[in-house]
Structure formats: structure tokens, C-alpha cells
Amino acid sequence: MTYRAPLADIAFALKHAAALPAAIDEGLLADLTMDDVDAVLAEAGRFAGEVIAPLNRVGDTVGTQFKDGVVTTAPGWKEAYAGWVSGGWNGLAAPAEWGGQGLPQTLNMACLEMWNGAAMAFAVGPLLTIAAIDALFAHGSETLKATYLKKLVSGEWAGTMQLTEPQAGSDVGALRTRAERAADGSYRLKGQKIFITYGEHDLTDNIIHFVLARLPDAPPGTRGISLFLVPKFLLNADGSLGARNDIRAHSVEHKLGIHGSPTCTMILGDQAGAIGYLVGEENAGMACMFTMMNRARLAVGLQGVGIAEGATQQALAYARERRQGRTAAMKSSESAPIVAHPDVRRMLLSMRALTGAARAICYATAMALDRSERGGDAAARKAANARASLLTPIAKAFSTDIGIEVTSLNVQVHGGMGFIEETGAAQLYRDSRIAAIYEGTNGIQAIDLVTRKLPLDGGATVAAHIEELRGIVKAVEASNDPAFGWTAVRLADAVDSLARATAWMLGRRNDADAALAGATPYLRLYGATTGGCLLAQQALAAARLGDDAASRTALARFFAENHAVQAGGLERTIVEGAPGLLGADAALG
């Protein structure tokens, strides 16, 4: 399957949806220049297209082999991972003091889009190592950092995140893995974890597991969870690999997609207990997880964007080649490429527009994250942190939802061939499905948005964002450019719907179930409105700069007239349908 990194679209979104040049001009990103950004993107795009993408198919067909506790990845994957590590990609945004390049997350997320566009099953492994680095950097003791961080940053060792147990999925507080204090200050862990991504593999010599567990005297629920670092191989005093720790993969799941990624059941403490080292404070494991959650969730959102981009490229290429039927202007002896048919064009435009909208949301979220860490003063960092917190569930859920929709449209554009495995369209569809489930299901993201994020600063964070969206709509109106068609009107309606639905949500404090019932359509309304406005913002910039203005304006217009226009219906679903839903139990039988 071919994947060509969409470098121009990525760079344009970084500049005009995420406002990366403004952060550079403000001096927030050290001595980074836009030329550096372009150079990094070009090299990442080359590696994604030439090295990773050709392995996507074999990852799907061969998958991972499990024998006697050993997991073997698909042919070529080990070599590709080694190349990826030696290219320095793992530590792109990691702290320079630990061997990383200290580049902004915004740029790292753009690269993550490309790795995932090339092969999602490959990219999900490093994504978890990056999350592990974040947790260790923010909460680990100096000794733990000195021992493990450099090799995690370089990618020489990989990381895992181990939360899920059979009875503890969305409800992390229900986990039962036990950790006992040992005399030497370490801990002994016993329990079982399920669905652990890259829990065992042959890509690295050591795997550093980050495991949530409960101390014997811990309070119940999420207040009694601690985070432990549990290496696959213990280390000798000189740092070399020592004895095998008491943690092992019991099996690898057979699953719908991402076959190249081993999803393992892990057994801890078959013998004396897996040796673990506390990260952060006892019983403060959830706080440690929250540190890395924004980034990890955003990274999963970029899986949606990456796979949607790959599917769009494939559908366009097929639609230009496959000939069926004819247009009204053709003779009966002629046949047209299916791209000529309006219904196929509708699908292709939807694919491109939804992908572009999700990309813009994700990059804007990444920039808020960067500003929350690098902003000029405390007030700016606090406001950026609130913005990142607000946008993260939208970036994760909207982007992974559209990932499924776009890969499904790709199957449809291919007709019967889309249903046949050899085109690869079916693989993208299957692979995309998991991103809406892991790292907090999209339902949980929507609940997070309405219960925790809307009330931030008494509603001021969301109000400020909606005002910003109104500003974009006004600029489209002011442009008086007929090429925008109904864009300004439709986006203005969408922003009004979002504002009213937000006020409704914030008014449901004593009616929590109604808010929960409307959470998923609310998140979609938020995503579609924000995505539409950010596409319009990019179109305005393109017109100003004379840079591909016709195509960017056409895309923004298509999104506003065909997708943002659904905002009114979503508003009704929320304020009328959600309360009604609560009384509709009889329909479930």
C-alpha cells in the first residue's frame, strides 16, 4: 500500500490552524525556524512513505507470532524499528537533557500523523513509549530517571502502559493487581493485565512496563492506585541486563485489526512477585497517569487523522483509475472514471474535508499543549493548559470517529474490491476501529468533555474558545469572497448551535443524566464546528498569501455546506433528544 506524506497540507495546518510561526516569533520554541520544521517534516515523510508504509500489509497478513512466551513481529518490522530509532524519531520532543531533541510537541504530533498514516500497528508502539517517557520524566525519582530515561528516549528500550484488567476497563478504579512493599524499598507486584499493547516483542532488548497496582492498605477506587516501573529484565549494578523479572506475556490476542501490534495478556508475579519501583507517590498513580493522558489521547487522535489520510489517498487514486458508467455528456461507447460521478465526488470530498478538519483540531490542541509548557508567563501557561484540556477529548474522539468514517468511505469508493482484502482498503477500515476504543473510549471522552472540561474556570475556557470561533466566521463574512458560498452563514449557525448547546450543558448541574445522554452528540457538534472554522481560517490564509487558495476555499466551503450544516440537528439531538432518551427504556424491550 502506498502512502505519500501530505507535506503541504501538514505544513499549512501547522502554520495556519496551529499558528506555529507565531510561537516561533514569540521565542517560545528556542531557535527553531520554519525551515527546520519543513526539513523535519520532509525527512519524516520520506521515512514513513519509503520504510514504514511498505510493511503495513505484511504486518496485517502475518501479524505477530507467539511461541513459548516469545513474540516475533512481522518480517521487516525489527529492521524498520531500528532505522526509526537511529533516525532519532523516538526522542523528537523528549527533553534534551535525556538525549531527546526538545522539539515542540506540535511538530512531534505532525510526525505521529505520518507514522500512523504509514502503518498504525507500527506507530502505536512508540506512542506508548512516549507516554511512558512523559510519566517517568514528570514523576520519577532522580535514580529511576538516571537508570531508565535515556534508553527510553532513544528508543533502545520500549515502554508499555498497563492499566486494563478483566474487571477494570473504563473503570480503572476497579483494578486489583497488588503491590506489596519490600524491605529494600522496591515493591512486589502480583496480578493480571489484559490488552497490553506491545506487552512483549522482539523490537528491543528490554521492555519497561508502567503498571498501575494497589497497595494492601490503599483506599478504594482511583484514590488507591499507584504507578510502578517494572522492567522486563532487571539491571545489574553496571546497568547491563540482568535476571528476567517475574512478568511475562501469557498470550497474544486475535483481533479485528492492527494485527502487526501484539496485544498481550500479562501475568505478574507467577513466582515471588514482579519487582517494581514506585513512580511518584503511593496512591497517586492516577495523577501520574493524568500527566501523560492529554498527550497520549491527542496522539491517538492523530492515529485517526493519519489513517484517514491514507484512506483518502487510496480512494482518490482508485477513483481516478476505475472506469464505470458515463457522464451525461459522454457517448454510449465511452466510460468515465468513477471520480467523474457526483456521488463519488461527494465521498471523496467528505474524506478530504473530515481529515483536514480533524488534522486542524489536533494540531491546534498540540500547540495549546506546547504553550501550556513553554508560554511566556504563568497566566499564559494556565490559559493554554485549560485550552489543551478542553480540546483534548475532542481531538481524540472526533478524529478517531472520522478515521472510521473515512476508512469506511474508502471501502465504499472501491465498491466490491473494497470488501476484498487484497486492495488493503479493508485493512485500513479494520485498523481504524480500535482508536475509538482505547486510551479511553470515545463515550468516555464525551463524558470528560461535558463533566470536567466545560466547567473549567466557571465556563470561561469554553466561552473564550467559542468567541474565537465567532471571530473566524466574522473574518469569512468580511472577506466578501463569493467562492466561500454559504460558508459564513453555515458556520455562524453552527457556532450559535454550539453556544446554545454549551449553555444547556452547563445548566444541567442538577440533571447529570441528561448531560451524559447528550455528551456524544455534543462532542460531535463541537468537533464539526471547530473543524469547519479552522478549515475556513486556513482558506482565508491561503487567499491572503495566494497559496492554493482555490482548493482550500473549496474544501472549507464543502465542509461548511455539507458537514457543519449538521450542527442544528445535533443541537436538537442534545437539548431535545437526550432528555427524551432517558424515558425511552421501553424501546430496549
Ligand SMILES: Cc1cc2nc3c(=O)[nH]c(=O)nc-3n(C[C@H](O)[C@H](O)[C@H](O)COP(=O)(O)OP(=O)(O)OC[C@H]3O[C@@H](n4cnc5c(N)ncnc54)[C@H](O)[C@@H]3O)c2cc1C
Ligand atoms: C487492541 C487493544 C489495545 C489496547 N492497549 C491497551 C494498553 O496498552 N494498555 C491498557 O491498559 N489497556 C489497553 N487496552 C484496553 C482499552 O483501553 C480498553 O479496552 C478500553 O479502555 C475500554 O475498556 P473495556 O474494554 O473494559 O470496555 P468497557 O469499559 O466495558 O466499556 C464498554 C462500553 O461501555 C461504555 N462505558 C463504560 N463505562 C461507562 C460509563 N461510566 N459511562 C458511559 N459509558 C460507559 C464504554 O464507552 C463502551 O462503549 C487495549 C485494548 C485493545 C482492544
